[in-house]
Amino acid sequence: MEAAAPRGETPATPVGRPRLTVLSGPSGVGKSTVVAHLRRAHPELWLSVSATTRAPRPGERDGVQYFFVDDAGFDKLIANGELLEWAEFAGNRYGTPRGPVLRRLERGEPVLLEIDLQGARQVRAAMPDARLVFLAPPSWEELVRRLTGRGTEPPEVIERRLAAARVELAAEPEFDTTLINTSVEHVSAELLALVSES
Numbered sequence: 547m548e549a550a551a552p553r554g555e556t557p558a559t560p561v562g563r564p565r566l567t568v569l570s571g572p573s574g575v576g577k578s579t580v581v582a583h584l585r586r587a588h589p590e591l592w593l594s595v596s597a598t599t600r601a602p603r604p605g606e607r608d609g610v611q612y613f614f615v616d617d618a619g620f621d622k623l624i625a626n627g628e629l630l631e632w633a634e635f636a637g638n639r640y641g642t643p644r645g646p647v648l649r650r651l652e653r654g655e656p657v658l659l660e661i662d663l664q665g666a667r668q669v670r671a672a673m674p675d676a677r678l679v680f681l682a683p684p685s686w687e688e689l690v691r692r693l694t695g696r697g698t699e700p701p702e703v704i705e706r707r708l709a710a711a712r713v714e715l716a717a718e719p720e721f722d723t724t725l726i727n728t729s730v731e732h733v734s735a736e737l738l739a740l741v742s743e744s
């Protein structure tokens with residue numbers, strides 16, 4: 547259900563038009579896992595590939611999980627106005643290339659972004675039609691277990707991400723919808739319904 551438009555205003559999105567869906571949530575909650583599961587079942591669903599200054603993790607490929615750029619390359623993307631939004635997260639910069647997102651929306655195709663809280667806020671400000679979805683962990687303990695269990699970050703990076711996670715969890719009320727990632731299958735199906743729905 548959509549909230550009714552405030553009195554005197556028309557709804558921002560005409561019925562039937564696909565729009566932008568933003569998936570956010572604390573590091574380690576399972577955003578990448580859920581999106582990967584969804585895209586295995588629905589390869590036609592397009593996910594924006596962000597640019598980042600973070601180093602690739604083992605198995606990550608340039609242009610697939612991210613476009614991996616150095617600091618100068620990221621500065622250039624900002625200077626040229628090529629990013630729809632960008633943010634610094636746990637010591638690295640991440641941004642959404644603007645062109646591919648706008649082209650798909652213009653063609654009437656749904657767009658999914660998996661970005662952090664600061665990015666979600668920028669998208670909300672720039673594109674009020676966007677639907678903001680918060681992926682929440684079943685509990686704080688489970689979030690710590692997942693982030694630690696993934697084994698991709700050293701302890702000091704995990705600490706930084708957990709500090710950021712406390713801030714992100716407090717921002718949940720800003721989002722349109724919350725999905726609790728207890729089961730990857732369930733939450734992927736719920737996300738698919740939101741992305742496909744106008």
Ligand SMILES: Nc1nc2c(ncn2[C@@H]2O[C@H](COP(=O)(O)OP(=O)(O)O)[C@@H](O)[C@H]2O)c(=O)[nH]1
Pocket residue numbers: 570571572573574577578596597600631632633635640641642660661662663664665666
């Ligand atoms: N603002 C913004 N955040 C992003 C973007 N791409 C990824 N992120 C977020 O950056 C954070 C760190 O991502 P990453 O280093 O891949 O770690 P992980 O999410 O813990 O696997 C996550 O919250 C991502 O959602 C982007 O283009 N813009």
Ligand SMILES: Nc1ncnc2c1ncn2[C@@H]1O[C@H](COP(=O)(O)OP(=O)(O)O)[C@@H](O)[C@H]1O
Pocket residue numbers: 571572573574575576577578579580692693695696727728729730
């Ligand atoms: N529903 C779930 N139940 C149990 N473990 C999960 C679930 N979703 C994700 N995980 C695990 O949690 C860890 C973090 O998931 P990941 O997708 O990398 O998180 P994020 O992209 O939000 O940082 C991974 O080891 C992943 O396998």
